[in-house]
Amino acid sequence: MLETVLKAFLILLYATFVGFMFMGIIRIVTARIHRRVGPPIYQPILDTIKLLSKKSNITHGLIYDFGIIYALGATILALMFIPLGSISILRAYGDLILITFLLEIPMLGIMFAAMSSGNPWAGLGAQRALLTLLAIQVPLGFAIVALAEFYGTFSTYQIVMAQQSMGWSITHLPLLLAAIAYDIVLQAMFGKEPFDIMIAPGEISLGPMVEFGGKHMGILQIQHAIALFAETLFFSNIFLGGAVITAFASPILNTIASLAVLLIKQIAVLMIAIFIGAIFPRFTIDQAARFYWKWPTIIAATGAILAAL
Amino acid sequence: MVDWRLFEPLFEFARKRSLWIVAFCTGCGGIEMPPLMTSRYDLERFGMMPNPAPRMADLFLITGYVTPKTLKRIIITYEMQPDPKYVMAHGSCPLNGGIYWDAYNAIKHLDKYIPVDVYIAGCMPRPEAVMDGIKKIMEMIENGTADGWKRYKENYEYYKKNQDELFGEGWREKEARKWIPWLMDKRREE
Numbered sequence: 157m158l159e160t161v162l163k164a165f166l167i168l169l170y171a172t173f174v175g176f177m178f179m180g181i182i183r184i185v186t187a188r189i190h191r192r193v194g195p196p197i198y199q200p201i202l203d204t205i206k207l208l209s210k211k212s213n214i215t216h217g218l219i220y221d222f223g224i225i226y227a228l229g230a231t232i233l234a235l236m237f238i239p240l241g242s243i244s245i246l247r248a249y250g251d252l253i254l255i256t257f258l259l260e261i262p263m264l265g266i267m268f269a270a271m272s273s274g275n276p277w278a279g280l281g282a283q284r285a286l287l288t289l290l291a292i293q294v295p296l297g298f299a300i301v302a303l304a305e306f307y308g309t310f311s312t313y314q315i316v317m318a319q320q321s322m323g324w325s326i327t328h329l330p331l332l333l334a335a336i337a338y339d340i341v342l343q344a345m346f347g348k349e350p351f352d353i354m355i356a357p358g359e360i361s362l363g364p365m366v367e368f369g370g371k372h373m374g375i376l377q378i379q380h381a382i383a384l385f386a387e388t389l390f391f392s393n394i395f396l397g398g399a400v401i402t403a404f405a406s407p408i409l410n411t412i413a414s415l416a417v418l419l420i421k422q423i424a425v426l427m428i429a430i431f432i433g434a435i436f437p438r439f440t441i442d443q444a445a446r447f448y449w450k451w452p453t454i455i456a457a458t459g460a461i462l463a464a465l
Numbered sequence: 466m467v468d469w470r471l472f473e474p475l476f477e478f479a480r481k482r483s484l485w486i487v488a489f490c491t492g493c494g495g496i497e498m499p500p501l502m503t504s505r506y507d508l509e510r511f512g513m514m515p516n517p518a519p520r521m522a523d524l525f526l527i528t529g530y531v532t533p534k535t536l537k538r539i540i541i542t543y544e545m546q547p548d549p550k551y552v553m554a555h556g557s558c559p560l561n562g563g564i565y566w567d568a569y570n571a572i573k574h575l576d577k578y579i580p581v582d583v584y585i586a587g588c589m590p591r592p593e594a595v596m597d598g599i600k601k602i603m604e605m606i607e608n609g610t611a612d613g614w615k616r617y618k619e620n621y622e623y624y625k626k627n628q629d630e631l632f633g634e635g636w637r638e639k640e641a642r643k644w645i646p647w648l649m650d651k652r653r654e655e
Contacts, residue, residue, distance in 0.1 A: 183509070187507070187509060190503070190504055191504040192503070192504045192507040192509060192510075193507050193509075193510045194507070194509055194510070195509050195510060195511075195512050196512075199482075199483065199512050202478075202479045202482050202483045202512060203479075203483045203485075203512070205475065205476065205479035206476070206479040206480050206483045206523070207521070209469075209472075209476040209479065209480070209549075210547045210548055210549065211547075211548035211549055212547045212548035213547060214520070214547070357516075357517055358517060361517040361518055362516070362517055362518045365518065365521075366517075366518045366520065367518075367520055368520060368521065369518075369519075369520030369521045369546070369547045370520075370521075370547040373520075373521050
């Protein structure tokens, strides 16, 4: 029991730290693409410390506080279900639909908080975010169906184990199509550029985030870090083969090696998102909905049909 | 309870190194802001970020002359920011009116209405001068002399008196209700 709690705490600590590093990498790489120097890599940690150390704080009621905590909790729960190399605490229950569902719950928590603040910009951003959330469901669902159809199981851990013998998911054509669709969806889940309609800095003044200041925003930064980690981890687990290293004799070395392999895969997923995000301008919300229901849906549906044949 | 004073040096370092600017471009200085953010004089090196929301901003740049109409918005934006907040006034117009010293419609001393931490002289100041001012404000945050937000709390009567002298008593309510008659007329026309 105590060991499980300790393990969960360590996973959380690792995910938060790596997530913050990912946020720093996003800012540095974007700066380098713009020919800028960019902030140091630990900049998001400083931002979070600063936001948490604000001396005054505003609140708009119970739901405003609760929504933030709810978003953070849902992200942590999602993280616990995803197999992280050989260590994970709830991996026996971590099936695809549950994790996909849990990765979208945080957005609802942020929506609760934003809507209860009464700011019209936050309400507008919430509406856009909910429409984006609705739009990404269709390709996401088809990609999950393709995976489940191909491997005959919903369990993420079994999919990782199957990839050890059959090769990575993206080497099979039907799953490659699903992975492409999922990667386009990831862009909206990260809130990166072509589909950052819900945040839309400059257009609707940060959208749902507009009323969050001080500690609320600090907790949201932590949530964003963990969500980045969890989403990239989920993608590398189901499409890039995860990591089960058994080359070394000692289990600790194996664990460290599998974490390192996973980290490389996660950074690869992140880099694609950054490069796409840095060179594409933002869609309007109606274009984004139409786009998601057209191209990624066609690609993912083709993948699902091919997997079923 | 944890004694948070122990962590104060860490907090001061974080505050110093992650000043988020509220993007409120008044007057000509708005033109001087984009060069600071873009690739030549990259301010993101110091962890600064332009931010459209006042709730998560720390540094308020007043970039140029301030008319009474803008000053109302500036005061409201300033009061929306959470507490360790700093104001930097750009150019000579917020300092003493600049070339608008005899204009009926420009504020001569910004410091009478909101507390300013750092002034930068010049019309317009070069981006290097602005970066010098930012370096100055970072030093001031480190040794605790950037205390405009404390002064605003302690001397609120003084600032409120000056604001009310300029705009008249109850200007916030008046400003909020200003458009209601016009909207009612519009509705009647339809």
